[in-house]
Amino acid sequence: MKAFLIDLTKCVGCHDCQIGCKDEHCDQAWMPYAEAQPEVGQFWMKVKQFERGHAPHVKVTYMPTMCNHCENAPCEAAAKNGAVYRREDGLVLIDPAKAKGQREIMDACPYHAIYWNDALNIPQKCTGCAHLLDGDHPISVPRCVDNCHVDVITFGEEAELDLEGTEVLHPEYGTKPRVFYRGLPKKFIAGTVFDPDAEEIIEGALVTATGDAGTFTATTDSWGDFWLRDLPDAEWTVTIEHGGKKKSVAVSTVSEDQGLGDVALC
Ligand code: SF4
Numbered sequence: 001m002k003a004f005l006i007d008l009t010k011c012v013g014c015h016d017c018q019i020g021c022k023d024e025h026c027d028q029a030w031m032p033y034a035e036a037q038p039e040v041g042q043f044w045m046k047v048k049q050f051e052r053g054h055a056p057h058v059k060v061t062y063m064p065t066m067c068n069h070c071e072n073a074p075c076e077a078a079a080k081n082g083a084v085y086r087r088e089d090g091l092v093l094i095d096p097a098k099a100k101g102q103r104e105i106m107d108a109c110p111y112h113a114i115y116w117n118d119a120l121n122i123p124q125k126c127t128g129c130a131h132l133l134d135g136d137h138p139i140s141v142p143r144c145v146d147n148c149h150v151d152v153i154t155f156g157e158e159a160e161l162d163l164e165g166t167e168v169l170h171p172e173y174g175t176k177p178r179v180f181y182r183g184l185p186k187k188f189i190a191g192t193v194f195d196p197d198a199e200e201i202i203e204g205a206l207v208t209a210t211g212d213a214g215t216f217t218a219t220t221d222s223w224g225d226f227w228l229r230d231l232p233d234a235e236w237t238v239t240i241e242h243g244g245k246k247k248s249v250a251v252s253t254v255s256e257d258q259g260l261g262d263v264a265l266c
């Protein structure tokens with residue numbers, strides 16, 4: 001069984017994978033795997049960009065997303081006439097001829113990985129570039145894999161991929177995705193601690209986040225900055241201590257990362 005591994009720690013957001021997918025599939029049908037992808041409106045490979053935190057404590061994360069080729073694929077369950085099928089190698093494909101008019105296939109995907117082609121009246125999505133894997137082509141891996149020059153995306157036998165410590169998107173859906181991610185972003189709390197009396201930043205302040213989800217610590221650097229990283233989604237009490245002074249604030253990472261800006265310790 002094949003799987004994709006996407007290592008976000010190496011992704012620079014260049015979009016070459018997305019462009020490669022377009023180049024491979026736009027205005028080029030690869031039947032019986034897929035009709036041509038329209039030039040606009042569909043992104044079988046989509047590099048999402050998230051700006052997290054608040055200025056000046058901001059991080060940008062790039063996340064290539066595609067069909068997850070789920071083992072328990074809702075799109076397959078929703079399809080009539082076997083219009084969505086799973087190959088022996090694990091790739092989930094839509095049969096363009098059988099899927100005509102079946103909008104429910106698109107609606108069933110919880111990842112919104114399927115698009116509707118109005119002109120052809122069919123649902124379309126990533127094919128895993130099955131035409132390249134099966135055929136006699138100069139490249140024998142998916143085009144997005146070939147196009148990524150920093151090897152963010154790997155495709156191969158699941159047993160041969162290093163999947164330790166990886167995660168899938170929305171495991172709570174129960175779909176058992178076969179696209180694994182390394183380095184999925186976790187929440188952070190950041191800020192700059194300063195002494196308002198001395199009008200100076202404070203280096204070496206101890207910052208502790210405590211809550212039901214655990215305890216995390218950081219120390220302010222020579223810029224007065226602290227970064228509490230890899231936090232779960234939770235409510236926290238953040239305590240800052242230095243030179244006998246102490247301050248606590250309530251902070252939530254339930255829905256977003258937190259850049260606290262300048263924090264006066266007095
Ligand atoms: S080509 Fe590679 S580095 Fe560029 S956005 Fe895609 S996965 Fe990231």
Ligand code: SF4
Pocket residue numbers: 066067068069070073074075076092108109110111112113114125175
């Ligand atoms: S990600 Fe969506 S389209 Fe892909 S197999 Fe899973 S349910 Fe189907």
Ligand code: SF4
Pocket residue numbers: 020021022024025044045066125126127128129142143144145
């Ligand atoms: S495997 Fe092929 S179809 Fe799927 S996202 Fe990559 S390039 Fe596009």
